[in-house]
Amino acid sequence: MNICLVEDDLLLGRAVQAALIGNGHAVVWLRLASDARARIANDDYDAIVLDLGLPDGDGLALLRELRDRDTRLPVIVVTARDTIGERIDGLDAGADDYLVKPFATAELLARLRALARRSLGAHDEDAGIRHELGDLVLDEGRHAVSRAGRPVALSLTEFALLRELVRHRNRVRTRRQLEAAALPESEGQSLDVHMSNLRRKLGAPLIRTVRGVGYLVEDTS
Numbered sequence: 467m468n469i470c471l472v473e474d475d476l477l478l479g480r481a482v483q484a485a486l487i488g489n490g491h492a493v494v495w496l497r498l499a500s501d502a503r504a505r506i507a508n509d510d511y512d513a514i515v516l517d518l519g520l521p522d523g524d525g526l527a528l529l530r531e532l533r534d535r536d537t538r539l540p541v542i543v544v545t546a547r548d549t550i551g552e553r554i555d556g557l558d559a560g561a562d563d564y565l566v567k568p569f570a571t572a573e574l575l576a577r578l579r580a581l582a583r584r585s586l587g588a589h590d591e592d593a594g595i596r597h598e599l600g601d602l603v604l605d606e607g608r609h610a611v612s613r614a615g616r617p618v619a620l621s622l623t624e625f626a627l628l629r630e631l632v633r634h635r636n637r638v639r640t641r642r643q644l645e646a647a648a649l650p651e652s653e654g655q656s657l658d659v660h661m662s663n664l665r666r667k668l669g670a671p672l673i674r675t676v677r678g679v680g681y682l683v684e685d686t687s
């Protein structure tokens with residue numbers, strides 16, 4: 467698995483990173499919530515191991531942002547906060563699992579394996595949600611996009627924008643509708659920036675601008 471480890475404690479981070487790598491996982495280890503926010507939006511991870519107490523913010527807030535963006539990326543919360551109330555907060559915010567420090571790395575590895583199995587199961591159920599428009603394939607279950615057979619790596623926001631347009635193909639989506647579907651309130655970048663990045667990544671023209679109204683994807687196949 468490709469794992470994003472968000473943990474500011476150096477000793478624990480090092481131990482977890484070594485254990486994950488030793489078990490054949492690829493690991494990106496980040497110590498700040500801001501770094502994690504940026505990397506998770508742009509990189510493709512299979513799971514996140516998230517500490518809640520971070521120097522520049524609360525891991526729970528980061529988790530809520532992720533879930534607001536509609537990502538189903540598996541998240542295991544790791545924290546010293548072991549009261550029942552805080553555990554419920556973590557699960558309410560969208561954590562898939564919860565480990566209280568101190569924990570054995572073998573326990574974390576076992577939880578990751580369980581998440582991977584669950585995640586694969588979920589993909590099977592959603593395998594039908596696959597849109598094809600000309601040379602574009604958007605697979606909602608796998609969160610994957612390809613054009614003419616070539617994978618296109620999109621950020622979560624770009625994916626959400628494209629999915630919204632594709633779900634409503636041949637109909638104009640207004641700027642407001644697209645913002646509601648893909649841009650959480652905390653987003654600093656405007657719709658236009660994300661749309662321009664999305665178009666650049668998709669290559670050949672696909673998304674039409676309907677001036678003064680919004681955007682449109684047409685099914686010409």
Ligand code: CA
Binds near residue numbers: 473474518520
């Ligand atoms: Ca911490």
